[in-house]
Amino acid sequence: MSHFAVIAPPFAGHFWALEALAECLIMRGHRVTFVQQEDARALLRQPHVEFAALGQASHPPGSLATVISHAGHPGAPFGLPPRDSLHQCLSPFAQISQTLAGFDFPRQEAPAHFHPVGPLRSPNQGTAPLDLPVAPGRPFVFASLGTLQGGRFGLFRRMAAACRDLDLQLLLAHCGRLDPGQVRALHAAGATWVTDFAPQCAALAQADVAITHAGLNTVLDALVAGTPMLALPIAFNQPAIAARVVYAGAGLRASPLLAQRSTLRRLLRRLLDEPAFAEHATRIGAEARQAGGAERAADIVEAVLKSGRPVLHAAA
CATH class of the missing domain: 3.40.50 (Rossmann fold)
Known part of the structure; x- marks a missing residue:
């Protein structure tokens, strides 16, 4: 041992x-x-x-x-020394x-390890059920901005309004970042359900579209579920992950700052109407299950x- x-x-x-x-x-x-x-x-x-x-x-x-x-600050305040190149951050024994x-851009010189x-x-992850009365025959959208970005009330409100315009059922998970007044306002704006945390795998398995900050864990869970995504990258590596969502054909991306209600509505409509997005997500999800x-x-x-x-x- x-x-x-x-x-x-x-x-x-x-x-x-x-x-x-x-x-x-x-x-x-x-x-x-x-x-x-x-x-x-x-x-x-x-x-x-x-x-x-x-x-x-x-x-x-x-x-x-x-x-x-x-x-989100640079590493110096935490005592991390500068590094001259990326390989100094990675293991020489195995990179997992x-x-x-x-779900990546073409690699020609990936390390042998x-x-x-x-x-x-x-x-056991993902076994918790989604205990919500999702109505059959009416598209269902799951939206989450992750554990760090769930306080973006204005962005959530635009999502809710766009979903209401399209008569979509919307579950918003804010990860404990909103107060009760903001939750009530999102219901009024068009969200069907607003919660702090939801069983993500179950929600994605049932969703027709996922709206995500393009965090890697959420994106991978959506791919395993075969659920197309509207990626709204905010920080860290999220723009790179969102670019891969688009490159792989598994979704669309927009700016979380610039995308207005009409833009979100148009992109959601495309994701619902064009089956190729779900087909590409399902293909990558099958690869994930075999990896x-x-x-x-x-x-x-x-x-x-x-x-x-x-x-x-x-x-x-």
Whole structure:
């Protein structure tokens, strides 16, 4: 048995993907401990995944909200040294990616130890049902801007108005970023349901269209569900992911700042009327289901541990 430490940013999307990998390693007899500030403990959902808190003096309980508010800043305030090129940020032994070949721009010189394994998900993830009275025969839209961007009330209101214009059922998930008054206003603007969190996999499986900030986890879940997307990239790597959504033919993109109600309405209409978007999403979703996911990632991790050498794609 080996003991692995997982060091990840204290954000739900990062923790949950790596928690799925941790579960696979634990089932194989290993021990896995996440190392982060105390507030991040609440992000873990499986009791058999261990957690070790650091920085009790510098990052006491309750301080994570401040960290998140500064997450978009350059690395210098956090003591991260400058790097001259991207390869200095990546492992020389194995690079495990959730991005699939069918959901990427053409690569001609990918490293031999680069492994596209698809979504890292727990076997039990996505089993929670969507307990909403979605009316059959009337298109259903699921909208989420992720855990960091869910406070964009104005953008949500434009979505709600566009969906009302098209007589669409709309579920908005704001991830706890809106107050009760804003929730009521979104209902008045045209949203059918507004909630903090929704069972995302179940919502996407039932949705005809997903409106997303183009976070990688949400996009991959939509692809697995075969659901076309309207991508509204806001920050971080989201513009790059949105570009891949369009390149793969699995959806359309728009500016979250510039897209008005009429633009959102027009793009939603296209996604509903043109079946090619759903067909491309379904094709990539099939690739994701065959890519190996967390189990294959665990195989690669164990192979590196056993050999101490780079694990090549063909050998994994």
